[in-house]
């Protein structure tokens with residue numbers, strides 16, 4: 001196991017549900033250290049750039065409409081095996097399939113409005129962290 005950094009986003013649906021604090025608390029209580037956090041309202045173009053890996057998927061337009069529909073809260077967390085562990089803590093992409101006790105089970109509505117995003121690999125973390133944060137905004 002190695003210490004890793006991962007990008008987590010509290011999506012617009014969970015911001016509207018006042019779930020930011022609870023989501024940060026759950027991650028911190030799992031030995032994940034919060035290194036960076038901000039609130040941003042993405043434009044449609046910015047959302048398309050962030051999710052460029054999904055550009056050929058049928059849900060790309062719906063996903064980027066939703067992600068630009070209101071403010072979201074990107075964050076960087078660090079910890080042992082953080083990428084895989086955070087994905088376990090947030091649960092399956094579809095909240096209906098997410099395990100009991102996961103963030104998506106608690107706050108997700110459907111596969112589109114699923115409360116949180118988290119990097120799924122080292123490669124995506126390496127793209128997603130600098131998408132939102134420069135070096136001065138990440139606190140060791």
Ligand code: CMP
Pocket residue numbers: 054059062063093111112113114116117118
């Ligand atoms: P996320 O972890 O942000 O990564 C890509 C997102 O695409 C995913 O969470 C879902 O919210 C979204 N997504 C995946 N499948 C669908 C779908 N069938 N319809 C709408 N959105 C989807």
